[in-house]
Amino acid sequence: MDLDKLQVNACIRSGWQALDLGFLMARAWWRLLCIAGLVPMLPLAIVLLAIFFDSPFWALLVLWWLKPFWERLPLFIASRMLFDEAPGIWSSMKSLPLKDILPWLFWRRFSPQRAFDNPVTVLEGLKGAARRQRLRVLHGKYSDVALSNQFVCFLCELLLAFGLLVLFDFFTPDVLGIRFYDTFGDLTLAGEWLFSLAAIIAMSLVMPFHTMAGFALYLNRRIELEAWDIEISFRNLAERKRSLQTPARILPAVVLVFGLFGAGVPGSAEAVIEHDRESSAELIEQILQGKDFGQEREVRKWRFKDMDEEAEEEESFPEWIIDFFEWLEGSQGWWQGLSGIAVWVKILLVVLFAGLLLYLLRRYRGPLSRLIRERPKETAPEVLFGLDVTPESLPPDVPQQAIRLWGEGACREALSLLYRASLSRLIERYELAFRASHTEAECAALVRAHGIESLSEYFWQLTQTWRRLAYGHRLPSDDVLHSLCDGWARELSSGTE
Amino acid sequence: MNESTITTAAAISVLRQHINGRLIGQAQVVDQVLIALLAGGHVLNEGVPGLGKTLLVQALAAGIGGKFKRIQFTPDLMPADVTGHVMFDMSKSKFVLKQGPVFTNLLLADEINRAPAKTQAALLEVMQEHQVTLDGKSMPVGKPFMVLATQNPIEQEGTYALPEAQLDRFIIKINIDYPTAEDEVLIATRYALQSFTGEGEQAQQLVDVPAAQRDCAAIEVDASVSEYAIRLVRATRGTTLLRHGAGPRASIALLRCARAQALLNGVDFVTPDDVKSMVLPVLRHRVILAPEVEIDGLGVDEVLANLLDKVDAPRS
Numbered sequence: 001m002d003l004d005k006l007q008v009n010a011c012i013r014s015g016w017q018a019l020d021l022g023f024l025m026a027r028a029w030w031r032l033l034c035i036a037g038l039v040p041m042l043p044l045a046i047v048l049l050a051i052f053f054d055s056p057f058w059a060l061l062v063l064w065w066l067k068p069f070w071e072r073l074p075l076f077i078a079s080r081m082l083f084d085e086a087p088g089i090w091s092s093m094k095s096l097p098l099k100d101i102l103p104w105l106f107w108r109r110f111s112p113q114r115a116f117d118n119p120v121t122v123l124e125g126l127k128g129a130a131r132r133q134r135l136r137v138l139h140g141k142y143s144d145v146a147l148s149n150q151f152v153c154f155l156c157e158l159l160l161a162f163g164l165l166v167l168f169d170f171f172t173p174d175v176l177g178i179r180f181y182d183t184f185g186d187l188t189l190a191g192e193w194l195f196s197l198a199a200i201i202a203m204s205l206v207m208p209f210h211t212m213a214g215f216a217l218y219l220n221r222r223i224e225l226e227a228w229d230i231e232i233s234f235r236n237l238a239e240r241k242r243s244l245q246t247p248a249r250i251l252p253a254v255v256l257v258f259g260l261f262g263a264g265v266p267g268s269a270e271a272v273i274e275h276d277r278e279s280s281a282e283l284i285e286q287i288l289q290g291k292d293f294g295q296e297r298e299v300r301k302w303r304f305k306d307m308d309e310e311a312e313e314e315e316s317f318p319e320w321i322i323d324f325f326e327w328l329e330g331s332q333g334w335w336q337g338l339s340g341i342a343v344w345v346k347i348l349l350v351v352l353f354a355g356l357l358l359y360l361l362r363r364y365r366g367p368l369s370r371l372i373r374e375r376p377k378e379t380a381p382e383v384l385f386g387l388d389v390t391p392e393s394l395p396p397d398v399p400q401q402a403i404r405l406w407g408e409g410a411c412r413e414a415l416s417l418l419y420r421a422s423l424s425r426l427i428e429r430y431e432l433a434f435r436a437s438h439t440e441a442e443c444a445a446l447v448r449a450h451g452i453e454s455l456s457e458y459f460w461q462l463t464q465t466w467r468r469l470a471y472g473h474r475l476p477s478d479d480v481l482h483s484l485c486d487g488w489a490r491e492l493s494s495g496t497e
Numbered sequence: 498m499n500e501s502t503i504t505t506a507a508a509i510s511v512l513r514q515h516i517n518g519r520l521i522g523q524a525q526v527v528d529q530v531l532i533a534l535l536a537g538g539h540v541l542n543e544g545v546p547g548l549g550k551t552l553l554v555q556a557l558a559a560g561i562g563g564k565f566k567r568i569q570f571t572p573d574l575m576p577a578d579v580t581g582h583v584m585f586d587m588s589k590s591k592f593v594l595k596q597g598p599v600f601t602n603l604l605l606a607d608e609i610n611r612a613p614a615k616t617q618a619a620l621l622e623v624m625q626e627h628q629v630t631l632d633g634k635s636m637p638v639g640k641p642f643m644v645l646a647t648q649n650p651i652e653q654e655g656t657y658a659l660p661e662a663q664l665d666r667f668i669i670k671i672n673i674d675y676p677t678a679e680d681e682v683l684i685a686t687r688y689a690l691q692s693f694t695g696e697g698e699q700a701q702q703l704v705d706v707p708a709a710q711r712d713c714a715a716i717e718v719d720a721s722v723s724e725y726a727i728r729l730v731r732a733t734r735g736t737t738l739l740r741h742g743a744g745p746r747a748s749i750a751l752l753r754c755a756r757a758q759a760l761l762n763g764v765d766f767v768t769p770d771d772v773k774s775m776v777l778p779v780l781r782h783r784v785i786l787a788p789e790v791e792i793d794g795l796g797v798d799e800v801l802a803n804l805l806d807k808v809d810a811p812r813s
Contacts, residue, residue, distance in 0.1 A: 436809040441770040471719040472766030 003232050005084040010229045013220050015145030022149075022216030026208040029081055033074040033208035036089055041070050045200055054189065056196040063200060068104040068114060070203075071211045072096055072122050078215055079123050100127045113139070115153075115214020116146035129326055138221050146217055153210035157202045164198035165191075389424040389434075398493070399485035406481050412469060415476070418484055419466045422459060425492040440467055458487040499765070505712040506763040508704040509535070512560045513761075515703055519556040520549045521687070522680025528761060529671050529778055530557065530645070534706065535713040535757035538668025538750065539624050539644040541609075541659075541782060545651060548673045554605045554645050562702030563602030564639060570612035572655065576619035583632040594631055599623050602639040609646040610656040620644065621663050641706040661741070661785065668750045669775075670782035672798075709760070716756040717766040721811035726751045726772045732808050733780060738790050738800045743783040751779045769811050777801055 003010070008021060026033060041063060048059035073089070076096050080087040100121050104114075111117060117135060120126050126134050139146075169180050180191035187195060223229055287293060361368070395401040398421040405414035423443070426432045432446050444463045448456040462484055468474040476484075509531065516527045530553060533540045542550055551567065558565035568579060581597030598604060599620070606620060623629055624644050628637045646667065648659075664670075676684065727748050734742030752767075754775040759767045781797045790800060 435806070437806045439769040439773055439810045441768070467768050468766070471722055471768050472717060472764070473719070474766075 002083060003228055004235065006228070006232070007082050007084055008219070010223050010232050012224050012229065015142045015217060015220070018142075018216045018220035019145060019149055019213045021220070022213030023209055025078065025082075025216060026212035029078060029212075030208055032077060032081075032089075033212070034204060036073040036077050036092070037070050037207045038204050039089055040073060040093070041066075041200075041204070049196070056193050060196040060199050064203065065109065066105065067203070067207070068109065068118070069101060071115070071118060071207060072098075072101075074208055074211050075118055075122050075215055078212060079119070082219070097122055097125060099125070112150050113143060113146040113214075115149060115210050116142065116217050117214075118211070119215055119218040132326075137225065138218065140221065142217050142221060146214060149210065149213045149217070153206050153213070156209075157199075157206045160202035160205065161195065161199040164201060165195050168194050168198070389420055389427060391424055391428055394421050394424055399489050402485055402488075403482070406478070411475055414481065415466055415469050415484075418488055419462060422462060422488065422492055426459075429492075455491045458491045461487070501708070502712050502715070502760070502765050505704070505709045506760055509709065509761060510763070512557075512703045515560045516553065516556045520553050521684050522676030523549060523553070523673065526671055526673055527553065529669055531761060532754050532757040532775070533668050534561075534641065534643055535709055535760055536668055536750070536753040537641070537710050538753065539646070539666065541664070541667040541670040542645060542647040542673055543650055543670065544647070544673030545675075546649065548675065550607075550645070550647050550673065551605060554603050558603045559701065560703045561602070561641070561706050563641065563706070565603045565605070566598040566601040567605040567607060568598050569607045570609050570616070572611060572613060574612045574616050576616050579616060579619050580623065580629045581631055592632070596631075596636075597629070599629060599638055600636075602641055602643070604642075604644045606644055606646040608649055610648050610658055613657055614660075617657065617659060617663060620646075621666050624666050641710065661783075664782045665744065665746055667782060669754060669778035671778060672781075713753075713757050713760050715765075716759050718752060718756065719766070719811075722755070722767050722769055722772060723752060725769050725808075725811045726755065729772065729776055729805070729808050730780070732804045733784050733801070736800075736804060738787055738795075738803070739784045740787045741785040743780050747780055747783045751775055754779050773805065773810075776805060 008025070013021065044066075045059065045063055048062055049056055052058040073092060073096055077087055077089070077092050080092070104111075104118075104121070108114070108117075116138075120131055120134050120138065124134065165180070172178055172180075178190050179188055180194055181187060395417075398417065402414040402418045405411075405417065423434060426447060427434060430450055432443075432450065434443055434446065438446070440463045444456075444460050447459045450456070465476050465480060465484060469476065513527060513531060516531075517524055520527060530540055534557070544550065554567075555565055568574070577597065579597050580599055581595050583592050583594055585591075586593045609617060609620070623638060623642075627640075627642055628635050630636075675681075730743050730745075730748045730751060732742075733739055733747075736742070751772060755767045755771040758771040758775055759765070762771070777798055780801055784797060784801070786795070786797060786800060
C-alpha cells in the first residue's frame with residue numbers, strides 16, 4: 001500500500017460525503033466493476049435459468065443469495081485501482097481471497113452493513129475475534145450510514161427491476177401474443193422470466209455503487225483512524241524540503257558519518273539520549289511555567305455528579321457476556337458436532353411452547369373471552385326521552401303509585417311512571433347502555449339482547465302499551481295496567497334480583 | 498283501528514307474501530317498494546344487474562292487478578319514446594295519438610342514467626304531475642302510477658347522472674344487495690326449472706291500491722313524532738359532514754313513508770321507530786357528502802347513521 005499513489009484525496013469526510021465519494025468511484029470505474037460483477041455471475045445465471053426453466057424465480061433466488069460472493073471481485077479490483085494499479089479481471093479472479101465466504105452466505109447474509117464490513121474480510125483477511133475487534137473499531141459513527149446505503153441500494157434495485165418489467169411490458173407489441181400477467185394480475189411464466197432477467201440486470205447495475213459506497217466508508221474510516229491525510233502531508237512536506245536543500249546529496253553523507261560514528265560508541269549514544277531527555281524535561285517545564293501555560297485559574301460551576309457514568313457502566317454489557325459469546329464463536333467446530341441434537345432440541349422447545357400456549361389459552365379462556373367482550377362502561381343517563389330515570393326520582397312502591405294515578409284518571413302519568421321506572425331499574429341493575437337517541441323498540445331490543453326471556457317479554461309488552469298510549473292515544477284497559485303492575489313487581493322490583 | 502285499515506293491512510300482508518314467494522331473499526327491498534307504493538311515491542333502485550328488479554316489478558304488477566311496462570334507457574332515447582307522440586295516419590287522413598309506455602301502472606325505467614337530461618326530465622315530469630300533455634291535451638296516466646327507476650352503481654362511463662333536484666322526486670332510494678348464500682341456493686334451484694321472468698303470470702288484485710293509499714294517508718301521526726321526523730331531516734343541514742342537507746320535501750316524504758311503514762306493520766299510528774327505519778331510504782339520495790368525508794371513504798349511509806345517533810328520540 002503506497003499512499004503516494006492513492007487516487008482519491010485523503011481527507012476526513014462525513015459519512016454521507018464518503019458515500020458520495022463511493023458513488024464517484026463507481027462512476028469512474030463503472031464498466032470494469034460491472035464486468036467484474038457479471039463475469040462470475042453470468043455463467044451460473046445461464047446454467048441456473050436453464051435448470052429452472054419452468055420456475056426462473058428459483059434461479060433468481062440463488063443468484064440473489066450469492067450476492068456477497070459476486071461483490072468480492074469488484075471490491076478487490078477497486079482496492080487495486082485505488083492505488084493506481086491496473087489489475088486484469090482474470091488475474092484478480094485468481095488472487096481473489098475466498099476464505100470466510102460461507103459465513104457471508106449464511107448467518108451474515110442479511111447483515112445490514114455488508115458493503116462496509118466486506119473489506120475487512122476481503123482486503124484485510126481478518127476473521128473470528130480479530131475481525132470482530134476490527135469492526136468494533138471501524139463501525140463507530142458510520143454504522144447508520146452503512147445501513148442507509150444498504151437500504152437505499154436495495155430500494156433502487158427493486159425499483160429498477162420493476163421499472164424494467166413495466167417498460168418491457170409496455171413496449172411488447174400485443175400482436176406477439178405474449179402476456180406477462182394473467183387475468184388476476186399474477187405473473188405468467190413469461191412474466192416470471194422477464195422479472196427474473198430484469199432483477200439480474202438491476203442487481204448487476206446497482207452492485208458497483210453499493211460496493212463502492214461501502215468501500216468508501218471503510219476507506220474514510222481508515223483515513224480517520226490511521227491519519228493517512230497527515231502522513232501524506234508530511235511526506236509532501238519532506239519532499240518539498242528535500243528539493244530545497246543544496247546540495248541534497250550532502251545529507252545522506254552526513255547521516256552516514258554520524259551514524260557510523262554513533263554506531264561505534266553505543267554507550268555514549270545512550271548518554272546523549274539521557275542528556276536530551278533531561279534537557280527536554282527542563283525545556284518543557286520552562287514552557288509550562290511561561291505565560292501561555294503557567295496561569296492557574298479557579299473556575300466554579302455546577303455539574304452533574306458521576307451518576308450518569310455509573311449508570312452507563314451498569315448498562316454496558318458485562319465482560320463475562322462478551323467472553324461467553326467470544327467463546328461460543330471460537331468453538332464453532334465443537335458446536336457444529338451438536339447441530340443435529342440442537343435441531344431436535346429446537347423442535348422440542350417449539351412444541352413445548354405451543355403446548356404451553358394452548359394450555360394457557362384453555363385455562364384462562366373464560367377471563368380472556370370476558371376481556372374481549374367487555375366494553376368500557378358508559379355513564380348511565382339521568383334523563384331519557386325527557387323522562388327522569390334516576391332511582392331517586394322514583395316512588396318507593398312504583399306499582400302502587402301507578403295504580404293510584406290510574407285510579408285518579410291520570411292514565412298517561414301512570415303508564416309513564418311504570419315505563420320510566422322500568423328504564424331506571426334496567427340501567428341500575430343490568431347496566432344497559434340506553435342512549436337518548438334510542439327509540440322504544442331499540443331499548444326493547446337491548447333488553448332482549450341481555451338474554452333474560454321473561455324480563456324481555458314483560459318489557460316488550462310494556463313498550464307496546466306505552467307506544468299505543470303515547471303515539472296512538474289508545475288507553476289500555478284496567479286489566480292490562482294491573483297486569484303490567486304485577487309484572488313490574490315480579491321482574492323489576494327491589495326484591496326480584 | 499278501523500275496519501278498512503284492518504282489511505288493508507291484511508291485504509298488504511298477502512301481497513307481501515305473494516311477492517316474497519317470487520323474489521327470494523330481498524324481503525327488505527320488497528317492503529320498501531310496498532312502502533313507496535302506499536305512500537304514492539316512486540322508487541330509485543341501485544344495484545348491480547341480475548338481482549331481480551324486473552321480477553319484482555312484474556310480481557308487484559301481478560299482485561295489484563295492474564299493467565306493467567318497461568323502458569330500457571339508452572343515450573338515443575327521446576322524450577317522445579317515453580311519453581308518446583302524435584302522428585299523421587295516411588289511411589284516415591288525420592292525426593292519431595300514439596301513447597308512450599308511461600301509460601301504465603308500474604313502469605320500470607331501467608338504467609335511467611343512460612338517457613340524456615331531456616328524456617329524464619320528460620319522465621320526471623310525468624312522475625310529478627301524473628299526467629302527460631300531448632298535442633295540447635293533458636292525459637292522466639294509470640292509477641296507481643309508480644315508477645321504479647334503476648341505476649347501475651358500476652359502469653358510470655357515458656352516463657348522465659340525475660341532478661339533485663330530480664333525485665328529490667323519488668320518495669325512496671333502495672340499495673339492492675346480493676342475497677345470502679342460502680337464498681341464492683334456493684333461487685338457483687327454483688329458477689333452473691321454471692321461467693325466471695314471471696311473464697304470463699295471472700294478474701290478481703290482492704290489494705286495492707288507491708284505497709290502501711287513502712288508508713295510509715289517514716294513519717295517525719302524533720305531534721312529537723312529526724317533530725322527531727323534522728329534527729332528523731334538519732340534522733342533515735347543520736353538519737359539516739354533508740355539503741347539502743335534505744330539503745322540506747324530505748320531511749314530507751319521511752312522514753309519508755313512516756305512515757306506510759306503520760300500515761305495513763298493521764298498526765294505525767306512527768311510532769318513532771317507523772320514522773327512524775325510513776331515514777336511510779328517504780334521505781340517502783337527497784344529501785351530498787362533504788368532499789373531505791368522501792375522501793375519507795365514508796358513505797352516505799354511514800354519515801346518516803352517525804347523525805341518527807345524535808338526534809334524541811321523542812319526549813312523550
